Amino acid sequence: MAGLSPDWKSNPLTPVDDRRAGALWGLAIGDALGAAVEFRAPGSFEPVTGYRAGGPHGLNAGEWTDDTSLALALADSLGEAGWDLNDQVRRYVAWWRHGEYSVNGRCFDIGNTTVSSLSRFEQTGDAYHSAVRSEWACGNGSIMRLAPVPIRYVDLFPDRIEELARLAAESSLTTHANPQCLSACRYMAVVLAALMHGLARDEVLAPDWDILRRLRASEPLHPAVDEVAAGSFRERRPPEIQGVGYVVRSLEAALWAFSRAADFREAVLAAVNLGDDADTTGAVCGQFAGAFWGWSGIPQEWRDGLARSDMIETALRKLGVRSPGR
Ligand SMILES: [Mg+2]
Secondary structure: OHHHOOOOOOOOOOHHHHHHHHHHHHHHHHHHHHHOOOOOOOOOOOOOOOOOOEOOOOEOOOOOOHHHHHHHHHHHHHHHHOOOHHHHHHHHHHHHHHOOOOOOOOOOOOOHHHHHHHHHHHHHOOOOOOOEOOOOOOEOOOOOOOOHHHHHOHHHOOOOHHHHHHHHHHHHHOOEOOHHHHHHHHHHHHHHHHHHOOOOHHHHOOOOOHHHHHHHHHOOOOHHHHHHHHHHHHHOOOOOOOOOOEHHHHHHHHHHHHHOOOOHHHHHHHHHOOOOOHHHHHHHHHHHHHHHHOHHHOOHHHHHHOOOHHHHHHHHHHOOOOOOOO
16 A cells, blocks of 8 residues: 555645644644633533633633643654654643743643643653553543644554554653553544545544554554444434543544534534533544645634644644645
């Protein structure tokens, strides 16, 4: 399947690049759309239709939260240091302590698991062993920032998906070492890379996708994650579908929104209008939707209205992508 490998270095405006850019733009836009209704119960707010000021962090319309900050830190690390987990976490600490990679120079919306893991890293300097390992620490904090990994390593698909999955799991290990988090990142990275290559959504999300079978054969997915990969998001609907912080429900909600949508707009609005952890459900769904419909499939008013989009552009350049149309 060598024909799928993109030659993005010499031809940076191929459709593959459009989709790689779309994954990171989609992450940030989903985050920004959801930020205004984070922590709100489903059905308790006027449905989101576009950027809106307010929310628990008092943001301006189009501003994004920790999901995007951590993705930008991860992208920066991949671009500057290659694959170096300690460097990844040092950049997360720079966000936490000094507000680097933030839309407004402040660290806000940081998750409990992330705080605990970064605190321990400051003491040990060992990103492989500093993450919280409690069985309860299974939040969505590593899937929400994942896109830079499949963007940077997209050419590991399809021949070396085991390696792509391993990198995705390691990217989670730094803060979210729970097996469900690692497994969710393995599955999600392979799906994102496939979508960036232009594979059909129904093929990629099918429970018997041949690539998924290979992934399971290399190392079984955690049963709770595999239930999602096997299509739980097609059988359920709200209120069973929940945009909450638990990584499995979060992934399921994002796939529910993505799999049934006609376009990028419909996907991310369905995700954020689940309320609760709306910014992160939006960020996870936005990665899938952006990887599938591409940068060019994102409504222009959302691209234009995104705060500090220069930071997204910088991160993409470091990942070897130039945003199409700019
Ligand atoms: Mg957030």
